[in-house]
Amino acid sequence: MGAEPSHPPLRSDARHNRERILRVAATLFAERGLDVPMAAIARHAGVGVATLYRRFPTKDSLVTEVFTEQFATCARVLEVALADPDPWRGFRTVVVEICAMQVADRGFGTAFLAALPDAVDVERERALADLAGLIARAQAAGALRADFVPADLLLVLAANNGLVTGSAETTRVASRRLVAYLLNSFRADHADPAAPLPPPAPLTVHDVR
Incomplete structure (x- = not known):
């Protein structure tokens, strides 16, 4: 044959x-x-x-092709972070890199914050599972505050997605400063037991636009 x-x-x-x-x-x-x-x-x-x-x-075949490439890039970032022996550095790297990718290519934010065909949803859910693993690892090491939940990453993406200015360079600089502020607040040694956070909202990717 x-x-x-x-x-x-x-x-x-x-x-x-x-x-x-x-x-x-x-x-x-x-x-x-x-x-x-x-x-x-x-x-x-x-x-x-x-x-x-x-x-x-079909429209779905085009959407799938566009965003599958986005998640392939995200998967590479996650792979490097998960291999980092320093849990906080791994977590920080992912937040910084994903937010930088988001402001450089608005389609990346859309991929996380939109309803997508099933084939891409599978890739997104896999990425979110890896992110949850990074969170748990950083918390177990005592580096990330214990009340941080995976849905908080969606809040970070939503906030970062709102940084639209007339200049790509201004947007990039503003995003870097916002992410640095947020990461600083996420550290376990900066959590104030006397001022606990409000309970997290049960957000999913389909709730944040």
């Missing part, structure tokens, strides 16, 4: 069209949400609607 035929590689122009569609879709999803019409994506990418549907037969 012969080997199964493989799919031929995309021609150069088809590959460039695909890359441009993904780039434009990520930008439009970040700016307008996931309700952007496919026709608008095709128009901004400079391709015909038929070309768009040839590359991505």
Whole structure:
């Protein structure tokens, strides 16, 4: 029995069209949400609607492709953090890196804070499980305050997502300062037993926009 035929590689122009569609879709999803019409994506990418549907037969297939790449990047950051022998440094690295990615690419925030197709939800839930592991590890080491909960990371992302200014550089600088303030407040040695936090809200990714 012969080997199964493989799919031929995309021609150069088809590959460039695909890359441009993904780039434009990520930008439009970040700016307008996931309700952007496919026709608008095709128009901004400079391709015909038929070309768009040839590359991505459904809206969900396009959304999945765009945000799967986002979570692959997130997974690499988490892998490095989980391997860090210093639990606080690992936790801090993830918060800093994810927030930096969020302001550099608004689509990354959308990926965490929007309703996505099931295939991407699985990747997101895996990332959130790894984040919960980082939190538990930092708390067990006595570095992260005991009343910090995973939903607090969603609050961090929501706050960081609101830092939209007219200048990308100003947004980046403001985000770095906000994240530094928040991380400082998360340290266990800065928690004030006389002023406990209010109870956490039962947030999920679908509650924060």
